[in-house]
Amino acid sequence: MPQSPDTTYCGFVSIIGRPNVGKSTLLNAMMQEKLALVSHKANATRKRLNAIAMYKNAQIIFVDTPGLHEKEKLLNQFMLQEAIKAIGDSDLTLFLADARDSLNHYKEFLTMTKGETPHILVLNKIDQTTHADLLKKLSEYAQYQESFLELVSISATDASTLTTLFDAITKHLPEGPYLYDTDLLTTETTADIYKEFIREALFNGLSDEIPYESDVVVNEMNESPKLINIKATIIIEKDSQKGIIIGKKGATIKRIGQNARHTIETFAEKKVFLELFVKVKRGWSKNRRDLSEMGYEYD
Ligand SMILES: Nc1nc2c(ncn2[C@@H]2O[C@H](COP(=O)(O)OP(=O)(O)OP(=O)(O)O)[C@@H](O)[C@H]2O)c(=O)[nH]1
Ligand SMILES: [Mg+2]
Known part of the structure; x- marks a missing residue:
């Protein structure tokens, strides 16, 4: 007799x-x-990013979001809206807190979601705290045990701490068929992923306000079996930022290009030829039309 498929x-x-x-x-x-773009600087992620993980008999579509924060700039409002939309569209939310954070961020999240969002509370960066401090924090959070489904502590930089989280997620996922091909990694286009890798190089290679006032547009991309050719433009807000991005004898833009190329090559497992241009678009991050042209569709 043929076996019925396992529950998924x-x-x-x-x-x-x-x-x-x-x-x-x-x-x-x-x-x-x-x-996804990672940076030691805050407010790095600007848009939602979907990534599809297979774990045992579950397909988990993770949605990375911009950090919850309040700033008046239009781009920041778009970012906040992205996070709020992601909560509404998901079956389950992971609320991530730094294990050293006060409980205020979590309280704000509960107020914002009116306590109606099924979530797992995840304490991250436990490598940065002592065991005693972590236990104290866990007992403080325990007063909210009616609000969360699970409380898990991890270090995102240490993969060995993630099994408990995977199991907790799977436990609370709805039963149902897989929505995507099991080989698919993300629903993003490769151009969008490469754009983020170039933005990462800008975030980690430039100081002060420039990362926040710059963005990247991938203009051209063609791929052969061994090589990817990419032409991309770095968009900045002010004329004065152009010289800083280019640097002395082009040293800064060269370094940014090398870092981005390296990340893209590791991802694509191919040689990459990356050509970067710089363009000033005054006040783009405060202008609704510019934002929407650059893929930050704000409503
Ligand atoms: N020590 C330590 N550092 C971590 C851990 N997880 C993340 N980091 C670091 O924390 C910084 C921020 O990480 P991101 O993943 O960019 O943070 P994010 O929440 O996505 O930030 P936004 O996109 O700006 O909202 C980076 O420098 C990471 O390397 C951890 O478990 N331990
Ligand atoms: Mg991020």
């Missing part, structure tokens, strides 16, 4: 939390693949 579980799992708490690092770690 499938759902969208948004990763939510304040800026810099390690959401994108966690997404990459769960995927065992670098897909």
